[in-house]
Amino acid sequence: GAVVSQHPSWVICKSGTSVKIECRSLDFQATTMFWYRQFPKQSLMLMATSNEGSKATYEQGVEKDKFLINHASLTLSTLTVTSAHPEDSSFYICSATLPGAGNQPQHFGDGTRLSIL
Amino acid sequence: AQSVTQLDSHVSVSEGTPVLLRCNYSSSYSPSLFWYVQHPNKGLQLLLKYTSAATLVKGINGFEAEFKKSETSFHLTKPSAHMSDAAEYFCVVSTPGGYNKLIFGAGTRLAVHP
Numbered sequence: 001g002a003v004v005s006q007h008p009s010w011v012i013c014k015s016g017t018s019v020k021i022e023c024r025s026l027d028f029q030a031t032t033m034f035w036y037r038q039f040p041k042q043s044l045m046l047m048a049t050s051n052e053g054s055k056a057t058y059e060q061g062v063e064k065d066k067f068l069i070n071h072a073s074l075t076l077s078t079l080t081v082t083s084a085h086p087e088d089s090s091f092y093i094c095s096a097t098l099p100g101a102g103n104q105p106q107h108f109g110d111g112t113r114l115s116i117l
Numbered sequence: 118a119q120s121v122t123q124l125d126s127h128v129s130v131s132e133g134t135p136v137l138l139r140c141n142y143s144s145s146y147s148p149s150l151f152w153y154v155q156h157p158n159k160g161l162q163l164l165l166k167y168t169s170a171a172t173l174v175k176g177i178n179g180f181e182a183e184f185k186k187s188e189t190s191f192h193l194t195k196p197s198a199h200m201s202d203a204a205e206y207f208c209v210v211s212t213p214g215g216y217n218k219l220i221f222g223a224g225t226r227l228a229v230h231p
Binding site for chain 2: 004006032034042043044046049091093095097104105106107108109110111113
């Protein structure tokens with residue numbers, strides 16, 4: 001149980017295009033999902049907390065207009081990288097928690113490798 | 118404030134020998150602690166979690182960790198390493214509050230040699 005699916009797993013696109021990444025909780029409802037960014041050989045950096053039906057909460061230093069997050073249903077959150085540039089190339093990972101007590105572990109998707117040419 | 122320090126960036130062991138990955142934490146509250154593993158180009162898989170129950174926590178794939186409040190440590194161990202254990206390991210602390218935000222350690226890369 002508690003499977004999180006992320007799509008696509010790999011995307012290559014030209015500079016200036018927008019890219020959408022989907023994060024789905026397959027067998028549970030996730031009122032809260034999280035988006036992380038991971039640079040090579042580094043740890044995960046939390047970008048934003050996504051709550052179903054409300055605006056995402058962004059971490060300090062993360063551009064809201066650059067990284068658009070939508071959490072329109074209890075099983076789907078999307079991250080759109082707008083007007084992507086080579087410096088946006090990274091590994092993006094989403095996670096979700098089961099509803100209930102605050103000490104629930106987060107369950108992670110397999111990540112999306114984004115390469116901007 | 119919460120923080121996590123993984124004391125080794127790289128650990129190398131031979132197959133069949135014990136594994137020790139060290140983690141120290143800092144927390145103003147009674148913490149929830151986790152160990153996650155990440156294989157190349159993959160997301161993170163939960164190995165085990167500590168949430169103020171038993172101090173010795175058993176996880177998947179033969180891993181376990183012991184919560185030691187006096188030492189503020191949560192080291193990950195395994196009696197006998199397998200080649201498939203080679204991966205990146207993250208020690209993580211959960212912040213209190215409703216949204217369960219995680220704070221990650223820098224990670225420890227485990228190499229397993231034949």
